[in-house]
Amino acid sequence: MELLIQPVLANAFMYAIDKATPEGKATIIALAVVSLLSWTVIISKIRQLWRASKMSKKFFAAYRATRDPLDLFRKKEEFDGAPAFEIYFTGAEELAYHLKNNPVEVKSRTKVTPVSSDAIQGVHTDMLARSIETKVSSASFDSVRVALERSVSAEGLGLEKGMIVLSTAVAGGPFIGLLGTVWGVMETFSGIGIAKAATLTAMAPGVAGALIATVVGLFVAIPAMFAYNFMVTRVRAFTQELDNYATEYATAIEHAYVDNRPLADEISEALKRLSPKEPDFENSLELDASR
Numbered sequence: 001m002e003l004l005i006q007p008v009l010a011n012a013f014m015y016a017i018d019k020a021t022p023e024g025k026a027t028i029i030a031l032a033v034v035s036l037l038s039w040t041v042i043i044s045k046i047r048q049l050w051r052a053s054k055m056s057k058k059f060f061a062a063y064r065a066t067r068d069p070l071d072l073f074r075k076k077e078e079f080d081g082a083p084a085f086e087i088y089f090t091g092a093e094e095l096a097y098h099l100k101n102n103p104v105e106v107k108s109r110t111k112v113t114p115v116s117s118d119a120i121q122g123v124h125t126d127m128l129a130r131s132i133e134t135k136v137s138s139a140s141f142d143s144v145r146v147a148l149e150r151s152v153s154a155e156g157l158g159l160e161k162g163m164i165v166l167s168t169a170v171a172g173g174p175f176i177g178l179l180g181t182v183w184g185v186m187e188t189f190s191g192i193g194i195a196k197a198a199t200l201t202a203m204a205p206g207v208a209g210a211l212i213a214t215v216v217g218l219f220v221a222i223p224a225m226f227a228y229n230f231m232v233t234r235v236r237a238f239t240q241e242l243d244n245y246a247t248e249y250a251t252a253i254e255h256a257y258v259d260n261r262p263l264a265d266e267i268s269e270a271l272k273r274l275s276p277k278e279p280d281f282e283n284s285l286e287l288d289a290s291r
Contacts, residue, residue, distance in 0.1 A: 021183070021184050021187045021188075021209060021210070023180065023183045023184065023187065024180045024181075024183065024184040024209055024210060024212065024213050026180075027176060027177065027179060027180030027183070027216075028180065028212065028213055028216050030176060031173060031176055031177060031180075031213070031216045031217055031219075031220050032216075034168070034169050034172070034173060034176070034220055035169070035173075035219070035220040037165050037169070038165055038166055038169040038220065038223070038224045038227075039223070041162040041163075041165045041166055042166070042223070042224070042227045044162065045162060045163075045227075045231050046227075046231075048081075048159075049159075049231065049234050049235075049238075051081040052081055052082060052083055052159070052238065054081070055079045055080065055081040055082035055085070056079075056082045056083065056084050056085075056238075056241075058079055058082070059079040059082040059084055059085045059088070060084065060245075062077065062079070063084075063088065068256065069092070069095075069249065069252045069253050069256055069257065070092055070095065070096065070257075072088065072092075073088075073089065073092035073096065083155040083158070083159065083238060083242055084241070084242060084245050086151060086154075086155055087148060087151045087152055087155060087242060087245060087246055087249065088245075088249060090147050090148065090150075090151040091144055091147055091148045091151070091246075091249055091250070091253065093147075094143060094144045094147040095136065095144050095253055095257060098136045098140035098141075098143065098144065099134055099135075099136060099257070102136060102137065102140050103134045103135070103136070104134070104135045104136060104137050104259040105133060105134060106132075106133050106134075106135050106259055132256060132257060135257050135258060135259040136257055136258055136259065137258075137259055138258060138259070138260075141253070141254060141257075141258045144250070145250055148246045148249065148250055149246065151246075152242050152243060152246045155242055156235075156238075156239045156242065159235045159239065160235055163228065163231065163232070163235070166227060166228040166231070167228060169220055169221060169224035170221050170224045170225045170228055171221075173217045173218070173220035173221035173224065174214070174217045174218060174221050175217070176213075176217055177213045177214040177215070177216055177218065177220075178213075178214055178217065179213075180210070180213025180214070180217075181210045181211055181213045181214040182210075183210070184207075184210025184211075184213060185207060185210045187210075188207055188209075188210060
């Protein structure tokens with residue numbers, strides 16, 4: 001049955017194209033170009049999204065296996081194709097810059113959580129934060145946060161790149177085909193009016209040649225529509241995932257590498273660093289009182 005249907009459809013298709021007017025053929029050529037562009041985007045975006053999904057799983061597994069937000073950066077591990085890794089690298093690079101150029105030295109603090117409470121959630125992260133002596137100020141952390149937001153926007157735009165071609169094919173394909181059909185029908189009826197021969201034999205070739213433009217327009221729009229809906233859903237999911245990860249990563253950096261001590265402690269430590277050889281103020285008062 002399929003062997004009988006396919007030649008009939010092929011013959012009808014070729015017959016309609018052969019009888020199409022020059023305007024109809026120009027419309028079909030334009031639709032063919034749009035179809036080529038849309039299929040190029042479909043194939044490239046499917047490969048991009050598949051690779052992004054695959055590499056993102058590897059990156060998140062590696063990232064959550066360590067507690068130090070800069071561990072993967074120091075090990076120089078790479079996860080090409082993972083949008084979240086690009087956000088991680090941008091934030092880590094900005095943080096490393098401020099740790100090198102605008103450091104805040106903090107004396108290591110002793111652990112205040114009892115050893116018996118290791119089961120408490122977050123205790124190991126707290127130990128990491130207390131063991132890090134070189135941190136950054138809140139102003140420097142604002143720069144890191146801005147870099148993360150900029151990277152999230154850039155990766156979102158990268159995921160959406162090319163989608164305009166599919167939306168154009170979905171919205172414009174049928175209308176371009178309809179334009180070719182209406183134009184072809186107009187030419188057909190104009191020829192019949194001039195020839196004054198309104199017979200089915202005279203009308204059929206022109207109408208068939210005109211309708212083929214609409215058929216080609218639908219062939220262009222339908223695959224693009226399904227691909228566009230699928231990819232828009234995937235891109236939105238990726239974008240939401242990137243927003244969540246950027247917030248999570250910023251929180252991890254703030255907890256481990258941002259100096260959040262009270263202002264009084266910062267001033268006290270700064271004074272001690274400036275005058276380490278001066279006697280303690282309270283001891284000097286006691287010495288004066290004894291005299």
